[in-house]
Amino acid sequence: MARILKIAGLSAVVAVAVVGCLIAASPSTPASSLTADEVTKILEQAEASAKKVTSGLRVDANGKMQPTKMHIVVVDRGGRLAGQRSMADAWLGSVYIARAKAFTALAFSSNENALTSRTLGALTQPGGPLWNIGNSNRQDGIIEFPGGVPLYRGGELVGGIGVSGDGVDQDEEVAVAGAKGFEAPKAIRVDTVSGGKVPYTK
Numbered sequence: 495m496a497r498i499l500k501i502a503g504l505s506a507v508v509a510v511a512v513v514g515c516l517i518a519a520s521p522s523t524p525a526s527s528l529t530a531d532e533v534t535k536i537l538e539q540a541e542a543s544a545k546k547v548t549s550g551l552r553v554d555a556n557g558k559m560q561p562t563k564m565h566i567v568v569v570d571r572g573g574r575l576a577g578q579r580s581m582a583d584a585w586l587g588s589v590y591i592a593r594a595k596a597f598t599a600l601a602f603s604s605n606e607n608a609l610t611s612r613t614l615g616a617l618t619q620p621g622g623p624l625w626n627i628g629n630s631n632r633q634d635g636i637i638e639f640p641g642g643v644p645l646y647r648g649g650e651l652v653g654g655i656g657v658s659g660d661g662v663d664q665d666e667e668v669a670v671a672g673a674k675g676f677e678a679p680k681a682i683r684v685d686t687v688s689g690g691k692v693p694y695t696k
Contacts, residue, residue, distance in 0.1 A: 527570050528645065528653050532676070533577035536645070536655060540566045540672025541579050547668060550661035564659035564668055565592040568645070571652055573597050573634055581659070588658035594635030595642030595656030595669070601634070603644035605651055607687065608678030608694070611642030612666060616693050640696065641665030645676040652676070666695055 528536075544564040552560040563584040568577040580589065598611045615638045617624040628636045640662040645653040653676075657669040678694075680686055685694040 528568065528576055528647075532647075532652075533568050536568050536672045536676065537566055537577050537579040539674055540564070540655065540657060540668050541581065543671030544581060544657075544659075544668045547660075547664050550664055552660070562660040562664050562668065564657050564665070565589045566668070566672060567592040567596045567656045568672075569593070569596045569600055569654050569656075571600070573600055576653060584659045590635065591637060591658035592641070592656040595637045595658060595665075596654040597634040597642075597656070598637045598654070599642035599644045599656065600651070600654030601636075603651055603654070603678070605649065606682055608644050608646070608651075608683045610640070610644070610666075610684075610694055611637045611656070612640040612662075612693055612695055613684050614638045615640065641669050643669045643673045643695070644678055645673055646678050647676060649679050663696055670695055 541564070544562045544566070547562045548559050549562045552563065554560055563581045565581070565584050565588045566579040567575065570576040575593065595611045598614060599609065602609045602614065614624060614627065614636070616622075618627055618638045619625065628638055630636060637656070641658055642654060642656045643666070644651060645655055655669050655672045657665045657672065659665065683694045684692045
């Protein structure tokens with residue numbers, strides 16, 4: 495089904511994919527999980543990246559741009575919190591955003607398709623095929639802007655990472671760095687499947 499994804503028929507295709515992904519992501523569904531060591535590795539990779547990424551918003555007393563300060567969250571295959579890293583002075587409100595980004599990327603990906611929170615942003619604009627999907631999954635939250643990326647091991651979906659604390663491009667850069675070694679297979683990424691018509695990351 496994913497191979498025939500076209501913008502003209504995107505609404506029906508994505509709707510079916512989303513329903514399937516929500517079922518697959520149910521906590522009652524047996525699935526592989528991230529190990530504690532893997533979660534630690536992902537968090538450490540992301541934090542190391544955050545310390546090197548220049549903030550689009552933070553400056554010191556002399557106006558010199560500073561590194562980002564992020565909240566980094568990893569969820570497991572069932573959408574449960576697996577790990578969190580919060581850097582000193584990161585925005586308090588970003589804790590919840592980071593977790594929702596991780597859940598979003600996990601909840602709408604599967605072993606056969608990979609979407610990010612950036613993907614949903616592109617599809618949920620007014621008049622888009624997923625317009626108003628933000629009203630779903632209210633308990634865990636749905637985020638429709640960049641910073642959430644699914645995590646894979648051996649081609650199998652095992653979780654998601656969400657990052658928040660700066661501009662969305664900085665958030666996504668740190669999330670992608672955290673996901674190194676746990677990337678989605680290129681063949682199932684939405685940008686590959688759609689021939690570049692739907693974005694995965696920047």
